[in-house]
Amino acid sequence: MTIRLTIPGCPLKSNLEAQVRMHVGAVAGVDSVTIGFTHMDEAQRAALRAQLQGGRAEGERTIAVEERTRVIAVASGKGGVGKSSLTSTSPSPCRRADSSRRCRRGHLRYSIPGMLGVQQRPVVVDKMIVPPVAHDLR
Numbered sequence: 001m002t003i004r005l006t007i008p009g010c011p012l013k014s015n016l017e018a019q020v021r022m023h024v025g026a027v028a029g030v031d032s033v034t035i036g037f038t039h040m041d042e043a044q045r046a047a048l049r050a051q052l053q054g055g056r057a058e059g060e061r062t063i064a065v066e067e068r069t070r071v072i073a074v075a076s077g078k079g080g081v082g083k084s085s086l087t088s089t090s091p092s093p094c095r096r097a098d099s100s101r102r103c104r105r106g107h108l109r110y111s112i113p114g115m116l117g118v119q120q121r122p123v124v125v126d127k128m129i130v131p132p133v134a135h136d137l138r
Helices: 013-025 042-052 083-089 112-116
Strands: 002-005 036-039 123-125 128-130
Touching: 002 013, 083 112
Parallel strands: 002 036
Antiparallel strands: 123 128
16 A cells, blocks of 8 residues: 655654554454555645635635534633533444444544643644544544
8 A cells, every 4th residue: 555645754654654554454364564655736625625625715715514523512701610521431323223324423632632642743734734543533
């Protein structure tokens, strides 16, 4: 398998390699996993950037979500009431009988990485944040 990284020296390289080895190596009949790395050229990065921005103009500051996306906001006017604890320990709505649906979870709170034991900082690629992943959370 060859993985094309966004930039040479990508800080996510070892994390990606470990995940691929773990998941692909767990497939029945797989005896070994060989991984090679390369990186994207500028045209490939531009195509990825356009795809991730969902057709928005460069610099446009909106959050675009798919029609079927559900956003749950947990808020309080007071600090220390358990917003981060609640969101980081809530069961995933992704774990349902219908596993054919693509499901992603993300949390946008500064305290979440510490609560999940994440040491890695988010990576910024072309002004976009690639968050670390822990326990199926981004």
